[in-house]
Amino acid sequence: MQPVFDVLTVFFLTVGCVLAVTGALGVLRMPDFYSRLHPAGKTDSLALVLIIIGLLFQCSRYPGIGTGAAIRLVLIAGFIFLTSPVATHAIAKAAMLAGLEPWRKADEPHV
Amino acid sequence: MPGVLLGAGLAILAGVFMLLARAFAGPTPFDRILATNAMGTKTVIFVSLLGFISDRPEFLDTALAYAIINFVSTIAILKFIEFKRIG
Numbered sequence: 610m611q612p613v614f615d616v617l618t619v620f621f622l623t624v625g626c627v628l629a630v631t632g633a634l635g636v637l638r639m640p641d642f643y644s645r646l647h648p649a650g651k652t653d654s655l656a657l658v659l660i661i662i663g664l665l666f667q668c669s670r671y672p673g674i675g676t677g678a679a680i681r682l683v684l685i686a687g688f689i690f691l692t693s694p695v696a697t698h699a700i701a702k703a704a705m706l707a708g709l710e711p712w713r714k715a716d717e718p719h720v
Numbered sequence: 721m722p723g724v725l726l727g728a729g730l731a732i733l734a735g736v737f738m739l740l741a742r743a744f745a746g747p748t749p750f751d752r753i754l755a756t757n758a759m760g761t762k763t764v765i766f767v768s769l770l771g772f773i774s775d776r777p778e779f780l781d782t783a784l785a786y787a788i789i790n791f792v793s794t795i796a797i798l799k800f801i802e803f804k805r806i807g
Contacts, residue, residue, distance in 0.1 A: 615721060618721070618724070619724055622724060622725070622728045625728070625765075626727075626728050626731035626732065629731065629732055629735045629762060629765070630731055630734060630735045630738075632735070632758070633734075633735030633736070633738040633739050633758070633762075634735075634738055636738065636739055636742050636754070636755060636758060637738045637739070637741055637742050642748055642750055642751055642754070645742075645751065645754060646754065649754050649755070649757070649758045653758050653761045653762075654761070656765070657761055657764065657765050660728065660765050660768070660769070661765075661768065663728075664768055664769070664772055667721070667725075667772050668777070671775075671777055674777055674778070675777070677777075678771075678777035678778075678780055681777075681780035681781065681783075681784055682768070682780060684784060685764060685768065685780065685783055685784050685787055688784070688787050688788070688791075689761060689764065689787055692787070692791040693761060695791075696757050696791055696794045696795065697754075697757075699794070699795060699798050700750055700753055700754050700757070700794070700798060703750065703798045703801055703802050704748070704750040706802060707750070707801070707802075709748060709750065
């Protein structure tokens with residue numbers, strides 16, 4: 610059964626790492642703060658959950674402590690999945706209350 | 721299998737350095753907070769990976785504690801910026 614689990618681990622880790630790197634690249638390259646929220650908020654939680662799922666398949670390698678490790682992995686994934694959107698929303702709200710203007714194109718009218 | 725986990729860890733580290741560049745560049749404090757928050761999430765992933773790379777899944781306790789601290793510190797900094805006080 611372990612070879613199948615290894616293939617699943619490689620798949621989930623690959624997708625998660627691609628998401629994590631592209632999300633970081635988006636934060637680096639996007640033009641203004643509000644557009645940077647998009648890659649940082651969404652890809653981060655999904656990448657973490659995918660990588661945690663990939664690691665879950667490796668827990669069966671550790672007979673004594675594998676169950677505890679799996680429980681902790683599920684706890685980490687659930688916690689991040691709940692708190693990451695909350696943190697992103699709090700940052701966006703704080704920026705809005707501080708009066709940060711969204712970025713516009715030069716010829717776009719101010720609505 | 722450790723090679724695959726190590727590659728994943730290096731990819732996460734590359735992402736962390738990109739976010740670090742954004743945290744240095746700013747330009748607003750909110751950009752820095754956002755980059756630091758995302759770096760914290762990536763650190764949680766990296767610590768979890770490190771536990772499996774070194775065959776010691778006990779590292780997951782550290783990752784769990786780091787996730788909690790990361791969230792609380794982000795909210796605390798935002799609250800300080802918004803209301804000019806923590807309490």
